[in-house]
Amino acid sequence: MNVASLTIDQVRAGLRAKEFTATELAQAALDFAAAENAKTNAYLHFSAERALSAAAEVDAALGRGEDPGPLAGVPIAVKDVILVKDVRNTCASRLLEKFVAPYDATAVQRLEAAGGVIIGKANCDEFAMGSSNENSAFGPVRNPVALDRVPGGSSGGSAAVVAQGTAVVSLGSDTGGSIRQPASFCGVVGVTPTYGRVSRYGLVAFASSLDHIGPFARNVRDAATLLQSIAGRDPADSTSAFAPVADYSGAMTGDIRSMRLGLPKEYFAGLESETGGLVEKGIAALRRLGAEVREVSLPNTEYAISCYYVICTAEASSNLARYDGVRYTSRAAGANSLAGMYRETRGEGFGAECKRRIMLGTYVLSHGYYDAYYIKAQKVRTLIARDFANAFKEVDALITPVSPFPAFKLGEKLDDPMQMYLSDIYTITGDIAGIPCMSVPCGATHDGLPVGMQILTNHFEEAAMFRIAEAFERNGGIAAA
Numbered sequence: 227m228n229v230a231s232l233t234i235d236q237v238r239a240g241l242r243a244k245e246f247t248a249t250e251l252a253q254a255a256l257d258f259a260a261a262e263n264a265k266t267n268a269y270l271h272f273s274a275e276r277a278l279s280a281a282a283e284v285d286a287a288l289g290r291g292e293d294p295g296p297l298a299g300v301p302i303a304v305k306d307v308i309l310v311k312d313v314r315n316t317c318a319s320r321l322l323e324k325f326v327a328p329y330d331a332t333a334v335q336r337l338e339a340a341g342g343v344i345i346g347k348a349n350c351d352e353f354a355m356g357s358s359n360e361n362s363a364f365g366p367v368r369n370p371v372a373l374d375r376v377p378g379g380s381s382g383g384s385a386a387v388v389a390q391g392t393a394v395v396s397l398g399s400d401t402g403g404s405i406r407q408p409a410s411f412c413g414v415v416g417v418t419p420t421y422g423r424v425s426r427y428g429l430v431a432f433a434s435s436l437d438h439i440g441p442f443a444r445n446v447r448d449a450a451t452l453l454q455s456i457a458g459r460d461p462a463d464s465t466s467a468f469a470p471v472a473d474y475s476g477a478m479t480g481d482i483r484s485m486r487l488g489l490p491k492e493y494f495a496g497l498e499s500e501t502g503g504l505v506e507k508g509i510a511a512l513r514r515l516g517a518e519v520r521e522v523s524l525p526n527t528e529y530a531i532s533c534y535y536v537i538c539t540a541e542a543s544s545n546l547a548r549y550d551g552v553r554y555t556s557r558a559a560g561a562n563s564l565a566g567m568y569r570e571t572r573g574e575g576f577g578a579e580c581k582r583r584i585m586l587g588t589y590v591l592s593h594g595y596y597d598a599y600y601i602k603a604q605k606v607r608t609l610i611a612r613d614f615a616n617a618f619k620e621v622d623a624l625i626t627p628v629s630p631f632p633a634f635k636l637g638e639k640l641d642d643p644m645q646m647y648l649s650d651i652y653t654i655t656g657d658i659a660g661i662p663c664m665s666v667p668c669g670a671t672h673d674g675l676p677v678g679m680q681i682l683t684n685h686f687e688e689a690a691m692f693r694i695a696e697a698f699e700r701n702g703g704i705a706a707a
């Protein structure tokens with residue numbers, strides 16, 4: 227058994243043929259992950275006990291001749307902002323270094339109900355704020371493809387573990403690109419479902435109106451299988467959607483003839499030429515497969531980053547207010563007043579990026595600035611969503627780059643937050659509109675750095691998105707061009 231390259235289908239086949247047991251696979255994945263972690267720092271901690279007991283249940287079910295579920299025995303990593311009961315959940319913050327999750331996120335419950343085996347918690351940017359994983363209080367993650375480079379962020383650990391093969395699939399979270407950008411940097415598939423498609427219950431809130439949980443995988447089919455297992459209404463999250471979950475696997479027919487694909491012209495300006503060239507090849511391949519490609523326009527794209535940083539900081543300043551030393555976190559010693567305790571706990575606990583966002587968000591929500599910034603940003607959000615709605619009257623899906631450039635060197639953009647924010651220019655809009663979007667591998671630069679192609683569809687049209695991605699992958703990606 228080679229843990230590093232297994233797919234969900236291969237795990238299923240291997241268990242059925244008794245090539246290995248779920249317990250052997252879990253142990254092998256844990257051992258491999260611990261060894262690889264010395265290189266990449268992609269896991270913050272492991273959940274060996276929980277993994278081995280879940281695996282034992284799968285083995286027992288198999289022994290009784292029962293179907294242990296679509297994810298039976300599959301080793302899975304979970305971003306350390308998604309709660310796994312009795313396992314530490316740090317959000318990559320000093321503040322929550324000792325916090326142990328009191329319950330399971332709904333997505334985690336559903337993974338295990340489908341037979342999944344959670345082996346550990348993946349590193350990320352502190353409270354999911356960042357684009358390079360360098361904002362983790364426990365050290366950055368190194369990109370397994372090129373160890374001197376970042377894996378992207380904020381779900382950098384979740385992307386890296388799938389790329390290095392220590393987990394078959396993983397869960398990340400995406401608020402402004404945090405699944406798709408690291409997926410593109412590490413050369414794996416990353417999916418941000420429609421807002422409300424996956425319950426946020428048990429996801430530590432960053433910006434609640436933008437937060438999504440979604441899968442990482444080494445191929446499109448595995449990502450679809452993972453999403454299929456966790457999607458659907460959850461009474462514990464009032465924003466989770468009632469819409470029925472489509473059959474993703476049945477939608478992946480390989481046939482995209484006469485599908486109408488739009489290229490938003492605003493997304494092809496300002497990207498590095500090698501990245502642009504690879505995405506052009508990806509588009510040529512889709513054309514070869516029979517899709518009809520035309521140019522479209524999303525005219526409000528240029529306001530997306532400003533709009534995002536007003537809304538996400540406003541929501542973050544409110545969501546992070548609870549970390550004050552009273553509950554959840556360790557309490558700063560030495561303060562002799564309540565205000566002093568808040569100040570010192572937060573001052574010591576939060577990293578620089580969190581502080582920057584709390585201050586920005588408090589400012590845009592403050593009396594006198596609320597209308598000028600927050601309300602204005604909400605109006606712009608509507609305009610951006612309307613751009614997409616108009617485009618989807620003409621086309622079935624949009625095809626764009628994921629990031630203007632491939633994985634950059636560790637430290638390269640640390641001193642310039644604006645440069646860092648710009649790396650999300652093509653991904654933020656999907657979260658603002660709440661539509662499904664994904665990154666699918668689209669070749670590599672001359673230096674061997676992976677590049678991703680983004681596919682976006684209308685609300686709850688994940689099935690069409692997977693159909694395009696899987697047809698592209700099945701035909702060899704850019705090789706079909």
Ligand code: GLN
Pocket residue numbers: 354355356357379380399400401402403404405432538650
């Ligand atoms: N990089 C963006 C940010 O820093 C997006 C983060 C995310 O999607 N969680 O906010």
